Amino acid sequence: MSATRIPGPGANVAVCRKARGLSQSALARRAGVSVSLLSKIEVGDRALTQGIAAALAHAMDLTLDELLGTASVRRVDENGLTALNHAIRRFDIADTPPPHPEDLPGELDGLNGHRYRTELSAVLRKLPAVLTGATNHAHATGSPDAWARVADAYSVVYWLAARHRWTHLAELAVMKQRLAAERAHPVAAVVAARDEAGTFLNSGDFAGGLAVVDQAIIEAESTLRDRDRAFGLGILHLRGLTLAGRLKDGATAARHIDAAWRTAEEYGEDADEHGIHFGPQQTATHVIATRADLEDHRTALETAEDLMRGGTSLPATRIGPLHMNLGRSHLALGDRDAALASLEEAWAVAPEMARVHPTSQELMRVLTSLHRRSNPRLTRLAKRAGVPF
Numbered sequence: 001m002s003a004t005r006i007p008g009p010g011a012n013v014a015v016c017r018k019a020r021g022l023s024q025s026a027l028a029r030r031a032g033v034s035v036s037l038l039s040k041i042e043v044g045d046r047a048l049t050q051g052i053a054a055a056l057a058h059a060m061d062l063t064l065d066e067l068l069g070t071a072s073v074r075r076v077d078e079n080g081l082t083a084l085n086h087a088i089r090r091f092d093i094a095d096t097p098p099p100h101p102e103d104l105p106g107e108l109d110g111l112n113g114h115r116y117r118t119e120l121s122a123v124l125r126k127l128p129a130v131l132t133g134a135t136n137h138a139h140a141t142g143s144p145d146a147w148a149r150v151a152d153a154y155s156v157v158y159w160l161a162a163r164h165r166w167t168h169l170a171e172l173a174v175m176k177q178r179l180a181a182e183r184a185h186p187v188a189a190v191v192a193a194r195d196e197a198g199t200f201l202n203s204g205d206f207a208g209g210l211a212v213v214d215q216a217i218i219e220a221e222s223t224l225r226d227r228d229r230a231f232g233l234g235i236l237h238l239r240g241l242t243l244a245g246r247l248k249d250g251a252t253a254a255r256h257i258d259a260a261w262r263t264a265e266e267y268g269e270d271a272d273e274h275g276i277h278f279g280p281q282q283t284a285t286h287v288i289a290t291r292a293d294l295e296d297h298r299t300a301l302e303t304a305e306d307l308m309r310g311g312t313s314l315p316a317t318r319i320g321p322l323h324m325n326l327g328r329s330h331l332a333l334g335d336r337d338a339a340l341a342s343l344e345e346a347w348a349v350a351p352e353m354a355r356v357h358p359t360s361q362e363l364m365r366v367l368t369s370l371h372r373r374s375n376p377r378l379t380r381l382a383k384r385a386g387v388p389f
Contacts, residue, residue: 008365009068009358010041010048016060016067017042030059044369047328047362051246051293054204063167064204071164071356077121083128084157085169090132091176094139101137108134108149111156112275116315118350123160131157138180148184151177151192152274158195159275162202164356171199186223190216190232191274197239206247213240227267234263234278238286245290253290260286270313281312289325297329320350324359331366340367340378347381355385 017027024042028035032055040046050064057067098104107130114122131153138146154177161170174196181188193216200209213236220232241256260283270279284307291300304326312319327342343363347354354360364385367378 008044008048008361009053010044010046010362010365012067012069013038013048013053013056014042016062020060022060027056027059031055044365047331047366048358049293049328050204050358051248053358054206054246057204065165065167065202067204068165068358070166074121077124080121080124080128084124084131087128087131087135088157088172088176091135091179095132095136097136097140098133101133101141104130104134104137104149108152108275111153112272115156115159115275116272116277116317118316118320118353120160120163120352120356123156127153127156127160138183142183144184147180148188148274151180151184151188154180155191155195155275158198162198163353165202165358167199167203170202174199186220187228187232187274190220190224190236191276193219194235194239194276197236197243201239201243201246206243209243210240210247210252213237213243230263230267231273231278234260234267234283235276237263238278238283241286241290242293245293248294250294253294257287257290277314277318281307281314282318285314285318285322285325288322292325292329292332295332297332300329301326301333316350317353320346320353321357321359323349324354324357324363327363328359331363336367336370339363340375340381343367344377344381347384351384 017024022030024035024038028038031038031052033052037046037052038056041048041052050068053067054064057064060067107126111123111126111130114126131150134146134149134153138150154173157173158170158177161167161173174192177192177195178189181192193212197209197212197216200206200212217233217236217240220229220236224232237256237260241253241260244250244253244256261280264278264280264283267279270277270281272278284303288300288303288307291297291303304322307322314322323342323346327339327346330336330338330342343354343360346357346360364382364387368382368387371378
């Protein structure tokens with residue numbers, strides 16, 4: 001095994017702890033975890049879960065994103081990020097509308113196609129122009145359809161920012177998304193609330209996120225009808241079960257899981273609306289992740305077997321994280337080979353996401369720490385990920 005320290009979110013814990021002059025005992029006591037667990041996380045013998053990370057972050061007066069670390073911007077993406085910030089700043093400025101507004105739906109669909117394939121660089125490259133065109137067209141027409149398109153574009157901004165843990169950009173995107181949704185159809189406000197709850201999830205304020213979800217569910221039940229109602233309630237319950245799982249609130253998680261399954265059955269086959277997938281298969285992937293958060297790893301793996309047995313039509317943006325979650329369940333149960341196989345699958349399906357996702361980074365860090373002899377598969381994957389091993 002290499003003596004080189006492998007980077008990953010768990011490696012940030014010791015850095016942040018020492019910067020605050022805290023001993024392991026003091027931090028463990030504040031966070032409500034054992035010293036043994038904290039020590040294993042810091043050296044790479046245990047993966048840092050986002051639930052534990054949130055507790056450690058709170059104990060050090062940090063947000064979850066600050067503890068996990070922000071994904072760096074590759075040089076080739078810097079211009080895209082600059083252009084995106086420029087487009088967001090001009091939300092309230094009515095500029096020249098696009099000459100062919102009929103192309104806007106297709107451009108947004110194309111952008112979401114890159115998103116579904118987890119092509120983060122392509123999303124960042126094309127997003128500023130799509131956002132600018134949609135915003136200027138909405139100012140020119142004032143139609144609910146046009147403003148719904150703006151809200152959908154900002155949902156993509158939130159997704160991109162959340163993947164990189166760009167906290168301030170994610171929060172700014174949701175703020176603009178809600179403003180656009182106020183001028184659009186009721187379902188746009190529900191999608192915006194779902195993304196707003198996501199900013200609480202990303203920061204580690206899981207209870208706050210659940211409060212946002214509960215309020216949005218009440219609104220959705222009174223404003224949405226038919227298929228929009230099933231979709232809106234469904235995506236809110238998926239966000240709710242994720243937040244409850246991170247909070248280790250099994251009862252609340254079970255409530256949202258049951259409701260998500262019911263709305264998924266009502267909704268029917270998996271489909272995407274407003275850039276977001278929902279349906280029975282999507283619900284299964286969220287349940288798997290939440291079972292892992294609740295440390296019910298065998299149920300997570302059994303649910304995955306049922307999902308994969310019949311095949312899935314879900315895009316890479318869901319299949320990649322699914323394999324990451326399976327990897328952490330395999331690792332928790334002591335099956336390193338299966339964990340490595342799952343991590344390899346995640347990289348094969350969604351390489352750009354695997355490069356920046358904290359779960360993928362932690363799996364890589366812990367697997368490289370635990371292996372006491374050369375492993376060609378792990379060496380190849382570490383080289384691909386750009387980490388020394």
